[in-house]
Amino acid sequence: xxxxACHQQGVPEHRxxxxxxxxxxxxxxxxxxxxxxxLVADGSFVTVDKVADxxxxxxxxxxxxxxxxxxxxxxxxRIIYVADLTSKRPDGSYPxxxxxxxxxxxxxLREPAQSAPLPxxxxxxxxxxxxxxxxYGTSWCGVCDAxxxxxxxxxxxxxxxxxxxxxxxxxxxxxxxxxxxTRINGVPVLDIGGKLLLGFDRDEILRLAAAMKxxx
Numbered sequence: 001x002x003x004x005a006c007h008q009q010g011v012p013e014h015r016x017x018x019x020x021x022x023x024x025x026x027x028x029x030x031x032x033x034x035x036x037x038x039l040v041a042d043g044s045f046v047t048v049d050k051v052a053d054x055x056x057x058x059x060x061x062x063x064x065x066x067x068x069x070x071x072x073x074x075x076x077x078r079i080i081y082v083a084d085l086t087s088k089r090p091d092g093s094y095p096x097x098x099x100x101x102x103x104x105x106x107x108x109l110r111e112p113a114q115s116a117p118l119p120x121x122x123x124x125x126x127x128x129x130x131x132x133x134x135x136y137g138t139s140w141c142g143v144c145d146a147x148x149x150x151x152x153x154x155x156x157x158x159x160x161x162x163x164x165x166x167x168x169x170x171x172x173x174x175x176x177x178x179x180x181x182t183r184i185n186g187v188p189v190l191d192i193g194g195k196l197l198l199g200f201d202r203d204e205i206l207r208l209a210a211a212m213k214x215x216x
Contacts, residue, residue, distance in 0.1 A: 023073050025066045025081045027051070027094040033068040035167055036083075045184075046119075047170050051085055051094070059085035064096055065164060076164065077101075077140040122175035127194070130212060132157035133205075134191040136173045138164045144188040147200045156209050163187065 027034065029051050037047045038058035048054060054062055064081040066074065074081070075098075083096040128134065133151060135158050137144030144160075151158045161169035177184045180196050190197040190205065193212030197204055 022075060022079065022098050023066070023069055025064055025069075025083075025096050027064060027083045027085070027096045028092055033066060035065040035067060035170075036085075037063040037065070037170070045170075045174050047167050047174070049167065054085055067165065071138065071140045071164065076138065119175075119178075121171070122178060125172070125175050125179065128176075128191050129159070130193060130215065132159055133209065133212075134158065135160045135188050136163050136169060136191070137188040138162060141187050143200050147188050147190070147205075150200070150202060150205065154206065154209070156205075 025034075031051070035047055035049055036051065036054050037045050038054055039045055039061075062083045062085055064083045066081070071077075078101055079098045080101050081096055082099050083094050085094050088094055133156055135144065135148060135151070137147070137160065139162060148158065148160060161172070163170040163173055173184060173189060176191060176196060177189075182196055182198075184198065186198060188198075188200065190208075192205065192208035193215060195208050197208060
């Protein structure tokens with residue numbers, strides 16, 4: 001059975017009259033409440049909270065999350081905001097536009113990650129727990145909810161981490177994916193005894209959970 005994961009369709013060219021308006025995200029050098037996620041050469045993603053911390057080579061296409069807006073206001077289920085930090089507008093802001101989450105993932109995440117040395121921030125990655133599963137997900141992901149419901153039904157202890165609201169959780173998952181040579185292109189992602197599982201696959205969850213319990 002193919003694993004299920006949250007992947008969204010594109011933003012329509014013309015918004016229906018009854019659809020909610022797309023929020024505007026303003027990006028400046030001193031913006032607060034923003035997280036910036038950029039792709040590096042080895043295929044991993046890094047998240048920082050300041051424009052100045054984004055390397056020059058990675059500034060052309062940066063995903064921006066305004067943490068002052070709720071996922072519903074950002075319409076996170078179907079769009080993401082992408083900024084060009086290479087040049088400013090006359091008012092000092094950087095261009096930032098909403099784009100289709102599905103299209104962005106399709107265009108940037110189609111190639112598998114390449115093996116590379118772990119960056120310094122990933123060297124002291126905490127070990128995966130041996131007594132519970134970690135579920136990395138988002139508040140809007142229905143597949144994440146189904147996964148957690150299944151874990152509860154099976155009596156499998158788990159800890160959930162929101163990679164959209166928690167920059168530390170996103171960084172932790174990025175480091176784990178880089179270490180495993182895996183590219184993350186959807187949620188949920190489960191860490192089961194140190195093994196990463198993308199999506200909701202009942203049989204694989206049970207198999208890995210049984211191995212974790214045995215080894216723990």
